[in-house]
Amino acid sequence: MLAFSDLREATYCPRKLYYARRADRTVPDEVTAVQELAHRYDDVLEGDCDDELAGLAALPPPAYREQLRRTAERCARFDALCEPADRDVLLTGRDCRGIAGKVLAGPPEPSLVSPGEPPENGVWEPHSVWAVAAAKALAWEREIPVERAYVEYPAHGVVRSVDITARRTAAYRRAMRTVEGIDGPPPRLRNSAKCESCEYADTCGVRTRSLSSLLGL
Incomplete structure (x- = not known):
C-alpha cells in the first residue's frame, strides 16, 4: 500500500523520497498552523482573525481577505469547503492511502491542503498526482466514481480544482511505478x-x- 505523500514526493524527485523515508517526517508545527487556515475561511472573511493572519498568510490581512473573496466567487464548492462533511480523513484505496484534509459531500470529493505557494494556474504536478491518489482512494471506499478533487493553498487564499483526467491518471500510475521501483538511491537530478x-x-x-x-x- 503506497502513501499519498510518497507519490507526491516521487513526482517531485525520486531521490528526495529516498532520503525523506530515512528522516523524521513529523509535520512541523508551523506547517500545521498554516494548514489550519483552511478551516477558518469564514472567520477570515468576517475579519475575526487578523492577528493570526499576520503571522501565517503570505499577504497582509486586507489583501488576503480580498483574495479569499475572489476565491469564494470562483470556486463553485467554496461553501462546502468551509463546512466539509469530514476533515482529516484517512482514505484507503486499492493501491494507496493517506490523509485528505477535507471530504465534501454530494458529490463526494476530497480536498488536500498544501502549506506552500500555488503556481500561476492550476496545481503543481506533484499536487496533481496527490489529488488523483486521494480521488482514487475515496472512489474505492465509496464504490462510486470521483471525478474531481481540490488542492487548497491557505497561506495564499487560493483553491484550485483538479479534474481527474486520463492524463493526470497516467502521471499517477507513473508515480506508483517509480515508488515501487525504489530500492536504492535513484539518480540525482x-x-x-x-x-x-x-x-x-x-x-x-x-x-x-x-x-x-x-x-x-
Whole structure:
C-alpha cells in the first residue's frame, strides 16, 4: 500500500523520497498552523482573525481577505469547503492511502491542503498526482466514481480544482511505478531548480544551479 505523500514526493524527485523515508517526517508545527487556515475561511472573511493572519498568510490581512473573496466567487464548492462533511480523513484505496484534509459531500470529493505557494494556474504536478491518489482512494471506499478533487493553498487564499483526467491518471500510475521501483538511491537530478530549496541537497550531494554559477560551470 503506497502513501499519498510518497507519490507526491516521487513526482517531485525520486531521490528526495529516498532520503525523506530515512528522516523524521513529523509535520512541523508551523506547517500545521498554516494548514489550519483552511478551516477558518469564514472567520477570515468576517475579519475575526487578523492577528493570526499576520503571522501565517503570505499577504497582509486586507489583501488576503480580498483574495479569499475572489476565491469564494470562483470556486463553485467554496461553501462546502468551509463546512466539509469530514476533515482529516484517512482514505484507503486499492493501491494507496493517506490523509485528505477535507471530504465534501454530494458529490463526494476530497480536498488536500498544501502549506506552500500555488503556481500561476492550476496545481503543481506533484499536487496533481496527490489529488488523483486521494480521488482514487475515496472512489474505492465509496464504490462510486470521483471525478474531481481540490488542492487548497491557505497561506495564499487560493483553491484550485483538479479534474481527474486520463492524463493526470497516467502521471499517477507513473508515480506508483517509480515508488515501487525504489530500492536504492535513484539518480540525482542534474542542474535542476528543484534542488535549490531541497532540504536534502547536502546529503544528496547534488550540484545546484547557484553553485554551478559560482564555479563558472
